[in-house]
Amino acid sequence: MTFLKSRETILAAAIVVLIALIATRFPGFIAPANLVMVFTDTSPLMILAMGQMVVILTRCIDLSVAANLALTGMVCAMINVAMPGLPIAVIVAISILMGAALGAINGVLVWKLNIPPIVVTLGTMTIFRGVIFLLTDGKWINAHEMSAAFTGVPRTSLLGMPVLGWVSVLVAVVMVIVMARTTLGRAIYAVGGNPHAAVYTGIDVGKTQFLAFTISGMLAGLTGYLWIARYSVAYVDIAGGFELDVVAACVIGGISIAGGAGTVIGTLLGALFLGVIKNALPVVDISPFWQLAISGAAIIIAVAFNAQSGRTKGRIILKSAEHAQ
Amino acid sequence: MRNLSPEGDSAAQDAQPVLTLDKITKTFPGVKALDGVDLHLFAGQVTALIGENGAGKSTVVKTLTGIYQPNGGQILLHGKPVRFVTPQDAADAGVTAIHQETVLFDELSVAENVFIGHAPKGRFGLIDTAAMHSRTADILGTIGAKISPSVKLKDLGIASRHLVAIARALSVEAQVVIMDEPTAALSQTEIEELYELVDTLKAKGKAILFISHKFDEIFRIADRFTVFRDGQLVGAGQMADVTEADLVKMMVGRAVDQLFPKRHAEIGDKVLTVAGYSHPTEFEDINFTLRRGEILGFYGLVGAGRSEFMQSLIGITKPSKGAVRIGDDVRVIRSPADAIKAGIVYVPEDRGKQGAILDMPIFQNVTLPSLHKTSKDGFIRLAEEFALAREYTQRLDLRAASLDTNVGALSGGNQQKVVIAKWLATKPRVIILDEPTKGIDIGSKAAVHDFMSELAAQGLSVIMVSSEIPEIMGMSDRVIVMRDGRMVAELEGDALSPETLVRHAVGINEQGDAA
Structure with a gap:
């Protein structure tokens, strides 16, 4: 019963129904190749959402992910332009480290200066975009300036799916293990579930939030390289406003904005739900403006769901009712 | 048991009650919180509403103040049926409540x-x-x-x-004043002032409903009583006709022989020594030693600095000076993690806020502070974790369908067991219990006291912060009294009496002059 009622099952069913409805009007949508394309296209959203999930679980929010992505991606592109021979593995490592460093700045400000996360990340979001402008004077880096290896890696097909898709699978596996089987994952849930109780059990709340921001930054940095390479272009406003899609994916996926509740699988499904809508609507000839309205409606429905399930069921007074739940 | 049945409440027929609940029933999905209960409130009289936690007292208050609508029965104001559809209706009719957690x-x-x-x-x-x-x-x-x-x-x-x-x-x-555990957060002198206030209200002809767990204050202040158990009326009448034992029997449905089952525990070597512990603003120069198997009481008025000292002792706040020794080793405690390592754990007063994590399963709550024992290099070994959780939940006789159940789905009593299991699983040497029985009913109180005795008997050292004199007197081997952030007395044996405790706590010397 609890399995059937869980957020993950409902969301997976919704995605299946959505895909089935689209298939009735456009059978080509359910061709395996197209589904793989949709999955790959949604990969950046999934990776960023998993980072955002960790942050939201600790009762914070990271609005700087898209700006972090843009800055890190731009730096990777500039390095590639300056040193075309540098192996892609090194560029990937740089993107992860730099993203982590940018995330750590958010984390330190939240941890040591006790500034509310929404203010910190609103500030760093603007600063990161500003830094890109300072680095480039607003100029674009285009496909012809990047090396073939740089732009090629995310698109290389491996067992029928581009590397970009496989990276999201890999990140998902790592995140499932981190959240379920490590002391850090447990601390993240504890800090969001009840910060006061977490303090008394010896968990450093600020440090846990710092690590959450670092993880989020790390994944944003990695996505930065993948995004720039995939679209073969880097500019100041790239992925502008994408942080809102990322937060939306988490909320639809059942991550409680109040912290402490939610799963990796839910987050992935939330991102995929948005990804399917985004890819399907143009296919069935619905205006992209409807797409925004539908995404918005999905968020509100998801939050209404959360509020419903979070409603207290009254006190259990009769002894006989205690186990009947 | 004379005159204890609802029908035998003869005075109910003599005088016209200001407010009457007549066969009120309130059900929630799957739960019958009130099952046809009667309650009469008279002008110029205090009626005590007594019952264990979950007996339905709060539901009555919410029904009287228009927050809940009863499913059956009626409310009579001066004999006329009224309906309180909103809190405003109740307020307009002159019914007002002073809540447990003051709003x-x-x-x-x-x-x-x-x-x-x-x-x-x-x-x-x-x-x-x-x-x-x-x-x-x-x-x-x-x-x-x-x-x-x-x-x-x-x-x-x-x-x-x-x-x-x-x-x-x-x-x-107001015609009707409801006081829901008004003394819960008050110190002894403040409680006395409250009693005088209740007398003033009585003299003004207000009908007062007084909800309390403390028998001494019920006998001090109430004229009549009504007892609920599991949502049903089990007795009502004049206070003059009953004894404490009668009321306890009605509340719990069984006789509770002794409230403080302190067993003899072998007092052993010194476990914890605190020397010169001070804080810039909260407390100064705290010194004591604690021995194996000992229960050390900390008494004082609310705000005397007891909880503040305990929080510093476990590393939540930093002391300005002072030293802690475990056995003979000096330990520096700068964080709760240090305290847990040193074997000192603290069960906070506000268990709802500082205790359990409701969205987390039982087993994860229990193992949270001892997770390093069941993990290697940051990776948790689930089998060991479950074994640890099972061991301690069984020891506390926790009844739950599965250890995977979220703590939020448990009853209050079971949530408390999860919190205590969590701390015992760290295998502490010293356990600090801050107001361990505050706001809980008399049956659960006895269980907590029994458990505390058992812990001491097993060789644990217990520090009990309490503001209830009977509890301090009944459970402690030794008592430290704090006033205004300082230790003012250390009492044991014959020197320990309710009068000396209060005198030291409020700062009155032997002659009765203010010091």
Whole structure:
């Protein structure tokens, strides 16, 4: 019963129904190749959402992910332009480290200066975009300036799916293990579930939030390289406003904005739900403006769901009712 | 058991009650919180409503104040049926409640708190601030409270906040005043002041419903009683006709022989030594030693610095000076993690806020502070974790369908067991219990006391912070009294008496003069 009622099952069913409805009007949508394309296209959203999930679980929010992505991606592109021979593995490592460093700045400000996360990340979001402008004077880096290896890696097909898709699978596996089987994952849930109780059990709340921001930054940095390479272009406003899609994916996926509740699988499904809508609507000839309205409606429905399930069921007074739940 | 059945409450027929609940039933999905209960409140009399936690007392208060609608039965005001559909209806009818957790607004002034919702209006329907302040001052004067109407609520202490809540109740020309555990957060002297206030209200002809767990205050203050158990009425009558034992028997449905089953425990070597512990603003120069198997009581008025000292001892706040030794080893405790490593654990007073993590399964709650024992290099070994959780939940006789159940789905008593299991699983040497029985019913109290005794008997050292004299007297081997952030006495054996405790706590010397 609890399995059937869980957020993950409902969301997976919704995605299946959505895909089935689209298939009735456009059978080509359910061709395996197209589904793989949709999955790959949604990969950046999934990776960023998993980072955002960790942050939201600790009762914070990271609005700087898209700006972090843009800055890190731009730096990777500039390095590639300056040193075309540098192996892609090194560029990937740089993107992860730099993203982590940018995330750590958010984390330190939240941890040591006790500034509310929404203010910190609103500030760093603007600063990161500003830094890109300072680095480039607003100029674009285009496909012809990047090396073939740089732009090629995310698109290389491996067992029928581009590397970009496989990276999201890999990140998902790592995140499932981190959240379920490590002391850090447990601390993240504890800090969001009840910060006061977490303090008394010896968990450093600020440090846990710092690590959450670092993880989020790390994944944003990695996505930065993948995004720039995939679209073969880097500019100041790239992925502008994408942080809102990322937060939306988490909320639809059942991550409680109040912290402490939610799963990796839910987050992935939330991102995929948005990804399917985004890819399907143009296919069935619905205006992209409807797409925004539908995404918005999905968020509100998801939050209404959360509020419903979070409603207290009254006190259990009769002894006989205690186990009947 | 004379005159204890509802029908035998003969006085109910003599005088006309101000307010009557007649066969009130309230059901929630799957739960019958009130099952055809009767309650009579008389002018100028205090009726004590008694029952264990979950007996339905809070539901009655919410029904009387228009927050809940009963599913059956009726409410009679001066014999006429009334319906309280909203809290405003109840307030208009002159029923007012002073709640368990006082509902006031920190950022507003005292006068605004007293008159919120029914502020005196001047021209153009705007609030007449001057009238509001002068009327607040009048009301505060009648209850002898020296509080300025213009001060912000957040600048007041707990006792003063209660007085504001009472002033608020009086501001609506109440006929019926409901006091839901009004003394829970008060110290002994403040409680005495509250008693005088209740006498004033009685003299003014108010009908008072007084909800309390403390028998001494029920016998001190109540004229009549009504006892609930599991949502049903089990007895009502005059206080003069019953004994404490009768009431306990009605509440729990069984006789509780002894409230404080302190067993003999072998007192062993010294476990914890605290020397010269001080904090810049909260406490100064705390010195004591604690031995194996000992229960050390910490008594004092609310705000004497006991909880603040305990929080510093476990590393939540930093002391300015002082040393802690475990056995003979000096330990530096700068964080709760250090304290847990040193074997000192703290079960906080506010278990709802600081205790369990409700969205987490039982087993994860239990193992949270000892997770390093069941993990390697940051990776948790699930089998070991489950084994640890099972061991301690079984030891505490926790009843739950599965250890995977979220703690939020458990009853309050079981949640408390999860919190205690969590701390025992760290295998502590010293366990600090802050107000371990505050706000819990008499049956659960006995269980907590029994358990505390057992822990001491097993060789654990217990520090018990308590504001209840019977508990301190009954459970402690030795008592430290704190006043204004300092240790003022260390009492044991014959020196330990309720009178000496209170005298040291309030600062009155042998002659009775204020020190």
